[in-house]
Amino acid sequence: MPLNLLLLDPKEVVSGEVTLTGRRAEHLLKVLRVALGDSVRVGVIQGKLGRGRVLAIADDSVRLGVELLHEPVCTLEVELILALPRPIMLQRILKQATVLGVRRFHLIRSRRVEKSFFHSPVLAPDKIRSILVDGMEQAMDTWLPEVTIHHQFKPFIEDVLPGIPGLGLIAHPDAAGTLAGIPVSGEIQQRLLLAVGPEGGWSDHELQSFVEHGFYGFTMGSRILHVDTAVVSLLSQLQLLYDLRKR
Numbered sequence: 001m002p003l004n005l006l007l008l009d010p011k012e013v014v015s016g017e018v019t020l021t022g023r024r025a026e027h028l029l030k031v032l033r034v035a036l037g038d039s040v041r042v043g044v045i046q047g048k049l050g051r052g053r054v055l056a057i058a059d060d061s062v063r064l065g066v067e068l069l070h071e072p073v074c075t076l077e078v079e080l081i082l083a084l085p086r087p088i089m090l091q092r093i094l095k096q097a098t099v100l101g102v103r104r105f106h107l108i109r110s111r112r113v114e115k116s117f118f119h120s121p122v123l124a125p126d127k128i129r130s131i132l133v134d135g136m137e138q139a140m141d142t143w144l145p146e147v148t149i150h151h152q153f154k155p156f157i158e159d160v161l162p163g164i165p166g167l168g169l170i171a172h173p174d175a176a177g178t179l180a181g182i183p184v185s186g187e188i189q190q191r192l193l194l195a196v197g198p199e200g201g202w203s204d205h206e207l208q209s210f211v212e213h214g215f216y217g218f219t220m221g222s223r224i225l226h227v228d229t230a231v232v233s234l235l236s237q238l239q240l241l242y243d244l245r246k247r
Contacts, residue, residue, distance in 0.1 A: 043142040081112040087120040098135025166191030168215035175217030186245030
């Protein structure tokens with residue numbers, strides 16, 4: 001997969017230089033076909049974006065001089081509360097939601113989530129990080145999203161959710177609200193908490209629990225979407241709504 005941004009770990013950059021091997025060096029040598037003096041886009045994870053100038057080339061490594069110039073821009077901060085989907089679907093959602101700017105993920109248990117999903121190898125920290133980094137490289141962003149796994153619904157709702165700031169939104173086919181009625185203000189760095197349920201939807205109790213915590217319930221219409229499609233559609237439309245109302 002093409003790399004739109006070379007992501008660097010802060011520990012890799014020493015005295016303004018970094019030596020790359022493996023996948024990143026192969027991309028520079030075989031895809032970009034860099035030469036001495038060429039410049040490529042780089043970013044430090046959880047840090048700044050900038051340029052890397054090719055200082056030396058070997059058979060399997062490339063040494064860059066790194067200049068970090070500016071912070072990544074994020075005017076809308078979204079935390080995704082997601083009823084844990086099937087593993088193959090989770091991989092797609094983690095990557096695409098990262099591309100679309102989600103800052104934090106809460107993977108939770110709901111009544112219609114199979115317990116076996118929580119034992120998937122996809123939830124291994126190294127696997128999750130790899131998926132998120134793919135999304136960051138695609139979007140040219142240095143923010144590594146946080147992923148928290150919650151094995152029970154009630155403790156999440158009662159103990160965790162009250163401590164998460166932001167405007168709560170919950171998508172559900174039978175909700176009374178609509179996208180047009182979402183109270184997004186357009187304030188700089190507004191924080192949204194978007195809750196998306198499983199394929200079968202939230203149970204009545206789960207939906208009511210979110211509403212009691214101040215979440216605005218809304219529907220996307222009469223068509224029932226797969227969860228990965230719904231997440232991408234919702235994030236895109238929320239960003240558009242935010243941009244239209246931006247102050």
